[in-house]
Amino acid sequence: MTAIAPAHQSHVISDAVTMLRRNLLRAIRYPGLSMFTILGPVVVLLLVVFVFGGTLGAGLPGVDPAGGREAYLAYVMPGILLITIAGTASGAAITVAMDMTEGITARFRTMSISRGAVLAGHVLGNTVQALVAVALVLGVGMLVGFRPTAGPLEWLALVGVITLISFAVSWIGIGMGMQAKTVETASNLPLILTLLPMLGSGFVPTETMPAWLQWFAEYQPFTPFIETVRSLLTGTELGWNLVLALGWAVVLTVVGYVWSMAIYERKSVRG
Structure with a gap:
């Protein structure tokens, strides 16, 4: 048992790397989904900042109305980055659905490939694409005036x-x-995921919302995600937001993994 486990673990890792390479190559060959993931948040960013930013920024606590647009850009940027991440979930869902409907996943099930590695390759590939998309959207934000004050550790x-x-x-x-x-x-x-930053603190402070919506906004996962990113970008106090963000990330990872593997195993038995 002790001699087999490391070999099995190495087999899973090598299979996951192979699947990761496959998904990255597909993203390069078919860049449409990746471009949409980037262009969508950029359009939203430019719209809310240059059309609504002056008015919305002037309503932020302690902001000089004359600098409303710049203040709102600093406030909304974390929400835009989380919309970017949420948007990448569409790419992950579409690519895995294409593999399922086109029979590619069924072919993988007949091969000597770790079942977990097939899905892990999709996840790792999508994570890499999300990081690239976030970097590009953040770059656009900085081009239009966003100035983060984060230090090296932040x-x-x-x-x-x-x-x-x-x-x-x-x-x-x-x-x-x-x-x-x-x-x-x-x-x-x-699309449900892309709405959550809007129904959190991504665009306006949660305390400005109606009571029923404020309760949802404060306790859904994207609000601590946004507040953590906002604090890190501005070098301000994190408080409990980092703990909540890490906790929600672990919960979502476990739920997504168990959910995905359960469906994969069930369809493997049927196949």
């Missing part, structure tokens, strides 16, 4: 937090893609 922590959130959201996206019966359905399910 930047390092930010990369770690965004990676963990992207990993967790990718597992949820994979579960949605596995659950979907068609590719079209798979593209619709993750």
Whole structure:
């Protein structure tokens, strides 16, 4: 047993790396989904900042109305980054649904490939794409005037937090893609995730919302995600937001993994 376990573990890792390489190559050959993931948040960013930013920024606590647009850009940028991450779940759901409906996953099941590695390759590939998308959207934000004040440690922590959130959201996206019966359905399910930053503290402080919506906004996972990213970008106190963000990321990862593997195993038995 002790001699087999390391070999089995090495087999799983090598299979996952192979699946990761496959998914990254597919993303390069078919860049449409990745471009949409980046362009969507960029359009939202430019719209809310240059059309609504002056008014919305002037309403933020302690902000000089004359600098409302710049203040709102600093406030909304973390929410835009989380929308970017949430949007990558659509790509994960669509790619895994394509593999399921086109029979590629069924072919993998007949080969000597670790079952967990097949899905892990999708997740890791989508996580890498999410990090690239976040970096590009953040770059656009800086081009239009966003000026983060994070220090080296905050930047390092930010990369770690965004990676963990992207990993967790990718597992949820994979579960949605596995659950979907068609590719079209798979593209619709993750839209729920893209709404959560809007229904959190991504665009306005939660205390400005109606009481019933405020309760949801404060306790859903994307609010601590956004507040953690915001604190790291601005070098302000994290408080409990980091703990809540890490906890929610672990919960989403576990739920997505269990959900995805359960569907995969069930369809493997049927196959």
